[in-house]
Amino acid sequence: MMEGNYSKNKFFLVLALLNMAATLVKGQGTRVGFYSTSCPLVESIVSSTVQSHLQSDPSLGPAILKMHFHDCFVHGCDASILINGPDTEKTAPPNLGVRGSEVTDDAKAQVEATCPGVVSCADILALAARDAAKGQKWDVPTGRRDGKVSLASDADNLPAFTDPIEELRRKFAAFGLNARDLVTLVGAHTIGTTACEFFSYRLFNFSATSNGADPSINPDFVSQLRTLCPSNEDGTRRVALDTDSVDSFDA
CATH class of the missing domain: 1.10.520.10 (Peroxidase; domain 1)
Incomplete structure (x- = not known):
């Protein structure tokens, strides 16, 4: 908390x-x-x-x-x-x-x-x-x-x-903001939705690993995201950035 x-x-x-x-x-x-x-x-x-x-x-x-x-x-x-x-x-x-x-x-x-x-x-x-x-x-x-x-x-x-x-660090540094500020501001994405097209490229054919996903993503989370954003869709489907509170700005 x-x-x-x-x-x-x-x-x-x-x-x-x-x-x-x-x-x-x-x-x-x-x-x-x-x-x-x-x-x-x-x-x-x-x-x-x-x-x-x-x-x-x-x-x-x-x-x-x-x-x-x-x-x-x-x-x-x-x-x-x-x-x-x-x-x-x-x-x-x-x-x-x-x-x-x-x-x-x-x-x-x-x-x-x-x-x-x-x-x-x-x-x-x-x-x-x-x-x-x-x-x-x-x-x-x-x-x-x-x-x-x-x-x-x-x-x-x-x-x-x-x-x-x-x-990203360079762009934020231009405003006198550091890496911690960068990470914190990205936290604004605790509210709203995003389109699958903005991250699905990391779920399929991203690497030569066994599942083809970005290896930095937890495999269980990859499975959840693939369910939300199947590879055979056009990428316009929108998913919640925070599944528990899509319309509220919380932690």
């Missing part, structure tokens, strides 16, 4: 560090309660909006977390992933599966109706990511400014599931 709580806290710390990177890049300061006077209802508005969408589609929870991470890993947490247009971050291959912008759009519209021109999209996305992590709660520093530039080529540095460990 202690290790589980440590992992959760470290994940939140990693997000805070990414937010800090954004602050340094933009030359601005963030703090908890930044809108306490100018828009005191912003957090409750965003929270209620997110919860309303999650009731209709629980899979939006991990989707929003992913969107926030993909935003933060490109020039910091500046909502540049939300900018529409040709050759923007949205159009980059790593972001083609990113979704959930309808939630942030809805939250932004409701916040604007109460506090026009006050709250940035970057802060709304950061708050929405916190509220999307069902089962968790933490204080989110606010006061970010929205990015004005969004280039698809800038998303090339996003971590990929095919990256070797040294490449």
Whole structure:
């Protein structure tokens, strides 16, 4: 239990560090309660909006977390992933599966109706990511400014599931994050689902071993995964990343 709580806290710390990177890049300061006077209802508005969408589609929870991470890993947490247009971050291959912008759009519209021109999209996305992590709660520093530039080529540095460990370490080190931070952030995958195509290549014809699977995977687990993702399917079947709590962010 202690290790589980440590992992959760470290994940939140990693997000805070990414937010800090954004602050340094933009030359601005963030703090908890930044809108306490100018828009005191912003957090409750965003929270209620997110919860309303999650009731209709629980899979939006991990989707929003992913969107926030993909935003933060490109020039910091500046909502540049939300900018529409040709050759923007949205159009980059790593972001083609990113979704959930309808939630942030809805939250932004409701916040604007109460506090026009006050709250940035970057802060709304950061708050929405916190509220999307069902089962968790933490204080989110606010006061970010929205990015004005969004280039698809800038998303090339996003971590990929095919990256070797040294490449992942390099990408995280660029934000001042170490290997432990890397492992902790990967723990965000305790919520949501993934498609078989992203890991089935490790289950069949991966090596010359007797069963053809990646020898680093426990053989019993290989059998479970092969049942979920048979070799004769197209790989689009989705399976839970955490079979006991697919919609909750837990250890």
